[in-house]
Amino acid sequence: MDLKRLADWFSAARPGVGGRLLSARLIPGGKSNLTYEVGDGERSWVLRRPPLGHILDTAHDMGREYRVMSALAGTGVPVPATYALCTDDSVIGAPFYIMEKVEGTPFRNAADLAPLGPERVRTISLRLVDTLAALHDVDPATVGLADFGRADGFLDRQVRRWSAQLEASRSRDLPAAGELRGLLASQVPAQSAPGIVHGDYRLDNVLVDRNDRPAAIIDWEMATIGDPVTDLALLIVYQRLSRLTGGDLVSDAASAPGYLTEDEVRNRYRSRGGRDPAHFGFYLGLAAYKLAAIVEGIHYRHLRGRTVGAGFDGIGALTEPLLEIGLASLKKDD
Template sequence: MSHLPGLDLTRLAGWLAAERPGQAGATLSARLIAGGRSNLTYEIGDGERAWVLRRPPLGHVLATAHDVAREYRVMAALEGTGVPVPATYALCTDDSVIGAPFYLMEKVDGTPFRSAAELAPLGPERVRRISLRLVDTLVALHDVDPAEVGLADFGRAEGFLDRQVRRWSAQLAASRTRDLPRAGQLHSLLASNIPAQSAPGIVHGDYRLDNVLVDSTDHPAAVIDWEMATLGDPLTDLALLIAYQKLSRLPGGDLVTDAASAPGHLTEDEVRSRYRARSGRDPAHFGFHLGLACYKLAAIVEGIHYRHLRGQTVGTGFDGIGALTGPLLEIGLAALKEDR
């Protein structure tokens, strides 16, 4: 058995044999699917079957931002709803197995389109269909009644926006390696302009195209990467989706995702209109939500930059990611000022 950063296959095989007797071979192999930007994701196989394993990233993180038990719980709860999710198999909260909590889930066939270059060969018509369905799936998620799927206690919706401002301020402070004066300005504007919240619902927390596996018929096969999911104001998901569209046009935006810049993708206004028409929710005070989304993205990007400087990211493509923090803060400030 080989060893990958953050994954001890020998210990994992022993745990799997005890947890799911007879359902996995004694010899496992693994490959890293995604690393560094969020929870680490591996494909695990025994020669006949394959699963996906998720664990927190290595090094400096806020524990609440990478709670795999919460991620496991929300996906298990959404099975059987109109929201496509992978089947969940087993959760391990014992750090002694691989050094951190982790879970196993179904390996779903589908493509997480991260770049415009990946989407472009499909042509504008298919790209448009994919982006329409991306919005419709978000509406389906926000239509789910948390209590009906056992998630009534999954978060505290009251005061959600205020807590989000404080949470991402703390994340930025914990990851800061340089002076970011615009961060303080944006935080002050957010903290003093918190609007009334829309009707609460399940919030994905990082909804974008490459967190959705798209099947060969251009339909969403599974929504993945639920590590930031909670109960709160669903408009924060819509705003973050649009913030990612803005990021896709920044120099270096492809280090995160530039899929929204592909020909045929819905524009920002079309995304908002489609969401409003299908959900019935009115994105009032959207400048605040967009400002908060950019502040959150800036904190996430700065956290990745922090870990990269310390050699704690797994994978490649992080050298220039810190250059995105400043422009994201500027976009957030502009959005809030337009909202006033």
């Protein structure tokens, strides 16, 4: 990253905010978009850019992340302040944006949560669900996001989109993928009322402050307008996956003593005004299929040396367990 070029751009884009950038470091933990802390020796900001190589044309749109966070400012949904968006690849080699550095912890592992004790862990997980319900209660039109996505046909398009992602990233035979795709395509239910969908909502995409409150929701790269129940289902699929893999490949925070059970997550969400759809098994199956496609895309990039940072070696081992979670959910129809 050319820090001088970046600093010149930032100073011009936000006079009085941007300054002489002296440092940049990759913030570890993410497996998709790249996140950096940049600073001038006195102040720090966060910079987000797409991953390296092999991405869907519609994925990793920096403008969408920037727009949804900017729109949610002042709604009560915690988001970082946004400072500047750059669509000129010549500055750092890709589009990017700069936002506030929010103080907080993205709890990823049960081992990090356990020292807090079951009572605090329960409070954190309750507030995680409450914040999701608050996001889904925001009317997209009132915050200028009426055209942020097409709600009609959202679930059908999700099945097609993640099927295309899996095909584009195929490097091995995955028989369960075809079976799950067929079941999803044949069982699409009526959608719930449209709302803002985060697209990857989980505890380590929320910064928790010292008072155990959500300070900011981060990683909005898959945000859109659609069926918000998909966020709830994804949160629960992450919870199921953590029981199978532990904390090595995916967050296992949900296994910490005190963390809400799956039923408690659903009941809390409903009690805070969230939707309570029939055929929840479909939503779980779709969430598992989506995660399998994302994981396989990361695995594909890693095989070709196009990932940055550690922790990618075993990521491909998650694909098949996710497909099995999806099949089991659909057949059970939780």
